[in-house]
Every structure is written in structure tokens, then in C-alpha cells.
Amino acid sequence: MNEFTHRPEAPTPSDKTGQARARLVEGLQRVAAGDRAALRDVYSATSAKLFGVCLRILPDRQEAEDALQEAYLTVWRNADRFDAERASPITWLVALTRNKALDRLRGRKALPLEPIDLANEVPDTADAADFAMERDQEGARLGVCLGRLDSQDNVLIRAAFFEGSSYSELATRASQPLGTIKSRIRRALLKLRECLSQ
Incomplete structure (x- = not known):
């Protein structure tokens, strides 16, 4: 290779981000068409980030996992609603996941109330000082x-x-x-x- 031969430049972070976005857009379009393999690809690319979103809202790991599963079920059913002109794929996925986690948080059943007289019988579960x-x-x-x-x-x-x-x-x-x-x-x-x- 002589000094005048053109060497391709390494991709910049913005190029890589653009490529990742394009892959996600394509993946969601394939999911909308009923492609199960595409859902696996979208899951692989986004589940760690989306699980982090769930854990910030639902500190209980099991509830966070359930919310994440509900989010991907919603992606499977509603991927055709994603519009790449209006939002980035990760923004759409984060918003959808956040809503699922918040729904679970709001949906927790209130504990049944007992008479105040029974308060002395409730054990103190707070950590020792x-x-x-x-x-x-x-x-x-x-x-x-x-x-x-x-x-x-x-x-x-x-x-x-x-x-x-x-x-x-x-x-x-x-x-x-x-x-x-x-x-x-x-x-x-x-x-x-x-x-x-x-």
C-alpha cells in the first residue's frame, strides 16, 4: 500500500450510534411484521438498559422482571405503532417500559387496614440502629x-x-x-x- 492509497476512517461514536439506531428501527419494523427472531434481536440489544429502567421504578427484582416481560409483550403486539420519524427507537422503548413499570407500581393492591388498637402487635421490622x-x-x-x-x-x-x-x-x-x-x-x-x- 503506498502513501497515496486511501485508508477508510474508523467509524466515529456518532456513526456507531446511528448504526445501532438503524438496526433497532429495522428490528422493530420486522417485529411489526411478526418476525420472532427480530424480537430476540431487539431484546438482546435493549434488555439491559430497559431492565435498569424497571429497577429504578420497582426496586423488587421480581417485579422489575415482570414489568420488563410485559414491556416486550407490548412491543410484540404494538411494534407497528413505532414511528421512526417521531421518536428514536430507544426513546420509544424506554417510554413504553417506564409506563409498564409505573402501571405495576400503581396497580399494587392497598394492604387491608386493621384497627389502630392492633398497632402494638405489629412487629418492628426496621433495621436495628x-x-x-x-x-x-x-x-x-x-x-x-x-x-x-x-x-x-x-x-x-x-x-x-x-x-x-x-x-x-x-x-x-x-x-x-x-x-x-x-x-x-x-x-x-x-x-x-x-x-x-x-
Whole structure:
């Protein structure tokens, strides 16, 4: 190859985002046509993010999983309502999932009310004060240890473990190979463990 040969430029993050969006749009169009394999593809590409949405609204993992399942059933039935001219596919999916999780939250049956006289018989299920203090101290230590990480590693850990982002999503966002992201997260977790054990 001589110096005048044109080398294709590496795709930029916006190119990758555009490609991911185009794949999702195409996937939803195929789902609307009844393609079950397309639903699996859409699920693979979006389930980690959407599960994170459910967990933020429904901290109970089982309820969050149920809400996520209902969301994908709704995608299967209503994919023909998605309009790529009006919304991005991920925005549409997040809104749909958020609504399902909120519906579950609102749909919880109110507990039957007992006479106030029975209040003394209700056991106190609150954490003991010493346990609550210990838990708060652990949370504070975790915050300090996260703060000691390289800022990019801090962002990766928070996105992966607190927001539910998948490693492949993080690799796309950071424009880095998947293996590099996995190695960085593994090293960051080792540093966290070491910090927390001190």
C-alpha cells in the first residue's frame, strides 16, 4: 500500500450510534411484521438498559422482571405503532417500559387496614440502629473508594452496576473494544475490593 492509497476512517461514536439506531428501527419494523427472531434481536440489544429502567421504578427484582416481560409483550403486539420519524427507537422503548413499570407500581393492591388498637402487635421490622449505621458507613466507604478510581473507570463501574448498562453498550459509548472495557472493569473491581478491605 503506498502513501497515496486511501485508508477508510474508523467509524466515529456518532456513526456507531446511528448504526445501532438503524438496526433497532429495522428490528422493530420486522417485529411489526411478526418476525420472532427480530424480537430476540431487539431484546438482546435493549434488555439491559430497559431492565435498569424497571429497577429504578420497582426496586423488587421480581417485579422489575415482570414489568420488563410485559414491556416486550407490548412491543410484540404494538411494534407497528413505532414511528421512526417521531421518536428514536430507544426513546420509544424506554417510554413504553417506564409506563409498564409505573402501571405495576400503581396497580399494587392497598394492604387491608386493621384497627389502630392492633398497632402494638405489629412487629418492628426496621433495621436495628447499629445495622443501619454499619450499612450507611459501607455506602460511604464505597463512595470514597469509587472516588479513588480513575474518572473513566468510575463512570464505567457506575454505568455497569448502578445503571444496568451492558458491557457492549459501554464499549460502543466509549468507542473501545469490548475486551478492553471488560479488562478495565475487572481491574477497577479489583481496586475497589482492595480499597474496601482496608
